[in-house]
Amino acid sequence: MTITILGTGTSQGVPVIGCDCDVCRSLDFRDKRLRVSVHVESEGRSLVIDTGPDFRTQALRERIRHLDAVLFTHAHKDHTAGLDDVRPFNFRQNTDIPLYGQAAVLEQIRVEFAYAFAEHKYPGIPRLELNxxxxxxxxxxxxxxxxxxxxHHRLPVFGYRIGDFVYITDANFIPPAELEKIRGCKILVLNALQRGPKHISHFTLPEALEVIDQIRPEAAYLTHISHKMGLHQEVEASLPPGVYLAYDGLRFSL
Structure with missing residues (x-):
């Protein structure tokens, strides 16, 4: 299994429009963060988790040439807005693209991309299959x-475990029964918005580290990172062994 981190930024991305902080002015490529998404390849199968507003740029950058399905964590725009850009995969593969997610999430997608589900469809629209x-x-x-x-505050969000890989974004609480599902994983990708203060809907860095300490994966990568976290190089140097800040384009294998 090969995992490519397509994006690691929060809903505004990094740099933030109009911001002159050290992170937003950084020349380190690891401080340039598109909206969160991940690509999973396993034995010829190609899956994407979330299609945010930057999905087209991410797919081009990583040269994704085939797509078997999209998994959605939730229906917020920073996770769904790029869905129209699955159209080239429709054309290349001559197939509908299956979408997987909670029923309420898929219903929201049906509403926001209504033209894709119209009775009389315009030529060239995305071909989508809701699951x-x-x-x-x-x-x-x-x-x-x-x-x-x-x-995610009061909103249920899906993370996903695929073999020994677990991906969780947009969370500030994991119920005990769900925490048990991820024990024993080798790689954990978990959201950490900022060092502090406490946030209403996202783990802060100390809270994410507490979860990681409970799970004790072989390696943990932090994602959904805002410019308030600090410079990549400085923050990563402060992390415990086996914990890293993810960055756009990071790739690892299991």
């Missing part, structure tokens, strides 16, 4: 995927 999922294991082309339900 509602619950909390149980489901399979895409024989690849088993386990949803992990976390809370």
């Amino acid at each position: 509602p999922i619950g909390n149980e294991v489901f399979s895409i082309l024989g690849l088993d995927i386990l949803p992990v339900e976390v809370m």
